Amino acid sequence: MTAVWQCQEVTSSPTGAVRQGSLRELNLAVVLRRIAAADRPPSRAELAADTGLTRATVSAVVDDLLGGRLVAEADYAPRTGAGRPARGLVLADHGPAGLGLEVNVDYLAACVVDLAGTVRHHVVHRADLRPVSPADALTRLAALAADARAAAVREGLTLAGAALAVPGLVSDGGLVRLAPNLGWRDVDVPALLAGHRLTEPVDGVPALVVENEANLAALGELHAGPPGTASFLHLTGEIGIGAGIVLDGALYRGTRGWSGEIGHIPVHPEGRPCRCGGRGCLERYAGQEAVLAAAGLAGADLPADTAAARLAELAEAGDPATRAALADAGTALGVTVAGVVNLLDLDTVVLGGGYAPLARWLRPPMLAEITGRVLTAAWSPVTVRPAALGARSAAVGGAASVVRRIVDRPAGWLTRAG
Amino acid sequence: MTAVWQCQEVTSSPTGAVRQGSLRELNLAVVLRRIAAADRPPSRAELAADTGLTRATVSAVVDDLLGGRLVAEADYAPRTGAGRPARGLVLADHGPAGLGLEVNVDYLAACVVDLAGTVRHHVVHRADLRPVSPADALTRLAALAADARAAAVREGLTLAGAALAVPGLVSDGGLVRLAPNLGWRDVDVPALLAGHRLTEPVDGVPALVVENEANLAALGELHAGPPGTASFLHLTGEIGIGAGIVLDGALYRGTRGWSGEIGHIPVHPEGRPCRCGGRGCLERYAGQEAVLAAAGLAGADLPADTAAARLAELAEAGDPATRAALADAGTALGVTVAGVVNLLDLDTVVLGGGYAPLARWLRPPMLAEITGRVLTAAWSPVTVRPAALGARSAAVGGAASVVRRIVDRPAGWLTRAG
DNA sequence: GTCATTTAATTCAACCACTGAACAAATTGC
DNA sequence: GCAATTTGTTCAGTGGTTGAATTAAATGAC
Structure with missing residues (x-):
């Protein structure tokens, strides 16, 4: 006769009180x-x-x-037969919109996505941001954002919120704890952007969300990808390897928002030492650096997307070293993904970021490992496909998440609009 | 100007229409x-x-x-000061209750948990069920269930639903696709139990839920464990290794309900072959069979819980082979769990099932791997602790999940009660 | 060309559940 | 014994859904 729960704060469905309104x-x-x-x-x-x-x-x-x-x-075009014709309803193309921003190693990006999910504005500014201070980088980004805002206003859109994608770990409140490839540590992004008004304040939509790049890229894929895929793993291969996990149509962020560090799942526990302090992490076998080295391009120091393009070019041309490097990377990815699929029971894996252009060569070795190692692969196969948005989808995914929040909670916008 | 979502069936918050009532x-x-x-x-x-x-x-x-x-x-005891005394409200101990059932390799179990979470009845029937046909096993289980129901009625409780824990993969509808250690394949449990009325039908509470044992054990831990742990990984070490994944206070079941097959995450991709067809699965390094073999107890053919008790006994006595076997198992578990934590950003890992009594020896090597490999371990440590309910918690967890559903949706019970 | 038929959308009285304030109940402390 | 205080209930008022009746706008048969 033991009490099984006493004072549990279990919020299995976190519904608050339901008021009249x-x-x-x-x-x-x-x-x-x-x-x-x-x-x-x-x-x-x-x-x-x-x-x-x-x-x-x-x-x-x-x-x-x-x-x-x-x-x-x-x-409402399709007239079926007799009767008064229906009036079709569509999402407005002149109401609220989301601002998507991205700071990455070798580019800045800003885009505007309207309620209907259409990308109405998109600029990418290439620049090596590693030698630039966080404050300067964000000032440059704010200039892009101002342009985006002007473009939105021209088209009759109101920016209702912004999302900023960063290649690193982000705490609640937008503090970037660590963005290794950018050289950032404990950067308080909202404070540095406080001087620039990016968007109009709207009830229920945070003015600025800072989020891991891989997570926002996964959200972009959720919105742009084929319908019916509510759960999937989205891999972003840049210098590190990130994973965005979408479960039942919602991004899974982890208890502290630090989910998705798939690059440091051990593949060979006693293998190559990793800068994270561990050994044999996936990143050391399928990360861009490792693939470039195996393909004989070590030290080329190419920008991330150029590197992927170059690898695709060489693989296309039949370069044996590149082909072998990609096969090995695919095998390592496959081993890791097989474990993840066994654990989470996912049926779709999306290759995004730098992996998107290389999907043709990564997919076969990945599928070989997955079918050989996933317990339920016999009943229902796992799909591996390139991302619909391709690389640089994080900004678009962030903007889409902003408008998504309005669709999920329109009352805030309505009270604002009077 | 590409459309980012067109016809997406994204159910990010699956709220249906809100009617008057x-x-x-x-x-x-x-x-x-x-x-x-x-x-x-x-x-x-x-x-x-x-x-x-x-x-x-x-x-x-x-x-x-x-x-x-x-x-x-x-x-309402604690009188603070002046004013009319308050009337305290508690969950009824004579209303609906949940029936928890379990079929495992060497025992059957049935228990009754009331609304308040108190275990009001609990019987375990030891028997080797491997040579018994599914139909016969379920008939025996139904007898236990009938006893439990009689006990519930004696105490003024009404059984509002049942949950059956099975060590295997379960499809929607309660079909057990595969329970390797039980020797079951494609067993239609609801059909075989159709003749026995286990519970009273209540609106909104399914009469019988069949679910993986590890998942229900995790639910038991959710309800019995210390408050404030809304997300954790619950490891069940029996002959196979199962994981129950609880995220934000809810069990994560995967797209088809087959999540948690952590036993087949690769630890050494080129390592020992596994009966699943893969190589180097965790089960081959930290599963009961592997640990027993390493401890020099191969072929002893002990019942699962006896085996764990025996290992604990030997380790306690200082047997070097057993100590070494547990250290190796802990290392393998740690490597795997480190990967999972990197991916899912969890801060708690619970050792349940056969691992619970061995936690003292498994914990140190696990923590060593976790702190060395988890990227965010420096910021916030990962807790590894034994399960609060110990082994055989699946039946209790199942029963608790039944009453939990009533607490989450009491209207069904009320309309029934008139 | 007219009219029955059909489907879409609106109007309106009824009703349900929450709201806020006033009120009754039950205890403490001066 | 009475003011102060806090709990719990009563009751008119209101917002929002309900269901039926009504209006609107088309098609198709004669």
Whole structure:
């Protein structure tokens, strides 16, 4: 007769109290999500049938959304037969938008994504940022952001929030604890960007989110990739190796936001020493440095994306050293991914970042290891495919996550808009 | 200008439509959860302050819960000062309860857990089930379940649902695809148990859930363990090695419910061949068979829990072979867990099942590998501790998950009770 | 060309559950 | 014994959903 739980703060579904107004607030989100997820502009009647709400309620909710300029009416082409024609509903292309930013080793990027998920503005500024101080780098980034904001305003968009992708570990509050390849340590990004107003304040959407690059790239893939893939592992191969883990349609960030350090999963426990202090980490076998060295390009010191392009070129030309290097990297990746799939029961692995252009050569050895080692591979195969957005998807993923938050919680935007 | 999402069925927060009655339904759950989570019987006024609801609403909600016999009034001892004394609210000890069942290699188990999380009945029936057919094993289990049900009725409890723990892969619908150590393959458990009515049907609580043993053991740990641990990895060392993954207070089951096969994560990719077809799986280095062989006890063919007890005994006595075997197993576990922690950013690892009694000897080598290999170990250490429930926690965890579902969704029980 | 048919969307009274304030209940302390 | 204090209930008011009736806008048969 032992008590099994006494004072557990288990938040298995972290639903807070439901107030009077929460009802409308929640239904706004339900309806808006359906509109966002539909493959053609749905009518009010269809929304009512889908959600289980009455047509009266849906009409009222849609009126709110129309008034707040989050959705617009569109023609509803496919006429089925008799009856009054439906008015299709689409996400507005002139309402709130998200600002996506990225600081990486050899480029800065800024982009604007609207509610419908369309990339309306995208600039990449190439520059070696390793010798630049964090403050200067962020000042340059703020200039890009200002341009992006001007572009958004020109198109009638309001920037509702920003997400900044950084190749490193980020604490709550946007503190970059460590970004080894950038040479950053304990950089307080929000403080350094405080002088520049990047976006308009909107209730429920944080003004600036700083997040690991691999995580945001995975979110980009979630939004851009084929529908139906709610859980997957997204690998970003740059100088380090990052993994973005998407489970049931949501990014898994870990207890402190430091998930995804797949580059330091041991592949050969007694193998090559790693700068992390461990031995035999994946990074030492499938990281860019290791692949370049094996391909005979050590010390070339190419920018990250150029390196991947060069490797693809050589592999395409049939260079045996490059082919062998990629095969070995693919095997190491496959061994690690097989373990991850055994643990997490995923059915999709996406090759992003620098791996995207090399997918053709990495995929076969990866699949060989996976099918040989994954317990359930016999029942249902694991898909390995290149990222839909390719490299540099982190900024777009970040911008998409901003507008996604508005779709998930439109009440904040509506109260703001009056 | 590419569209970033078109027809994505992203269910980042899977909230369905909110109907009129959902409001009360949700608030019933909110209030009941607070009562369950409180460390002393809360008053209506405290609940109102905690949840943000008005006292009037809380009173109405509590009336419903009292009427449905889900909570009861208790004396509220700590008088603070002036004012009308509060009436404390506790979970009822005579309402619904969960039935937990387990079929394992060398025992059957059944237990009853009430709403408050107290284990009210628990029987373990030892028997070697490997030579027994699935149908016969389940018939024997049904007899145990009938006893448990009678015991529940005697104590005024109503069994609202059952969970069955099985050492194998389970598909949706309760089909056991493969339980290697039991010798089961494609066993349709619900069909075989259809003849026996195990529980009373309650809206919103499935009559029988079949689930992997390691997953339910992890749920047991979630409920019994120290509060504040919402995410952890729970290792179950039996003949195979299973892992239950709890993220943010919820069991992570994987896309098909087959998560947690940590035993087949590669430790030495070119190492010992494994019966899964791969090479160098963790199971071959830290599984019971491997440890017994290394300790010089190969072929002893002991029941799983006896084997662990015997190893603990020998280690306690200072037997060098056993000590060395456990150190090696701990190292292999540490290497694997380090990888998992790097990937998932967990801060707690629980040693359950057969590992629980061996934790004293497994922990040091595990910690050595973890601190040496986990990137963020320097910032925040990883805790490795034995399971609070010890071995055989799967049945209790299953029963607890049943009552947990009632706490999370009390409306189903209330409509049933009239 | 007219009218029945069909489907979409709106209107409106009813109702449910929460809100806020006033009120009753039960205890402490002066 | 009475003011102070805190708990819990009562009750009119309100926001938002419900369901049926109504209006709107098309198709198709005669």
